[in-house]
Amino acid sequence: MSKQYVESTPHLHAINLKTERANAAQEAYEVYEFDNLLVELRGQSNWTFAFGEKDAPVMFRTITIFKDRSRENPILAQFIVEFEPHSAIPTKAYARSDKRTFFGSMPDGYFDTLDASAGRKFS
Numbered sequence: 001m002s003k004q005y006v007e008s009t010p011h012l013h014a015i016n017l018k019t020e021r022a023n024a025a026q027e028a029y030e031v032y033e034f035d036n037l038l039v040e041l042r043g044q045s046n047w048t049f050a051f052g053e054k055d056a057p058v059m060f061r062t063i064t065i066f067k068d069r070s071r072e073n074p075i076l077a078q079f080i081v082e083f084e085p086h087s088a089i090p091t092k093a094y095a096r097s098d099k100r101t102f103f104g105s106m107p108d109g110y111f112d113t114l115d116a117s118a119g120r121k122f123s
Contacts, residue, residue: 020088022047025059025081028093032079034104038066039095042076056082056091063095065103077103089114 025047042062052058058080065075075097082092091111095103 017086017088018049021049021057021059021081021083024083024088024090025061025093028081028090028106028110029061029079031107031110032093032095032104033107034065034095037103038069038071040064040066052080052082057085058082065095065097075103 040063042064047059047061050058050060060078060080063077063079065077067073067075077095077097079095080093081090083090093106093110097103
């Protein structure tokens with residue numbers, strides 16, 4: 001089997017796409033503005049792939065949010081990054097504990113500044 005054939009298999013494309021999405025999700029997490037909340041990763045919360053609302057591909061990780069330094073009343077939440085279909089280009093990022101409770105926000109214009117070359121399309 002030639003190297004060219006192996007690199008073009010759908011399985012390797014899926015691995016590359018997952019890795020690129022995880023990298024893009026990490027970048028979004030690092031710039032996310034949690035509005036003075038104390039945030040910790042839950043255990044060894046790595047990025048997990050799933051399909052979100054309207055079948056949008058998402059990467060998410062579990063986090064714990066504390067409203068102040070006392071660390072009382074921890075809130076279990078998820079940090080979620082949505083992507084264009086078949087792409088590593090993020091379209092939305094947010095932290096939420098349920099469908100109605102959101103925390104923080106992305107910096108204004110973050111998604112507008114992303115160059116299409118930052119995320120590769122896969123078909």
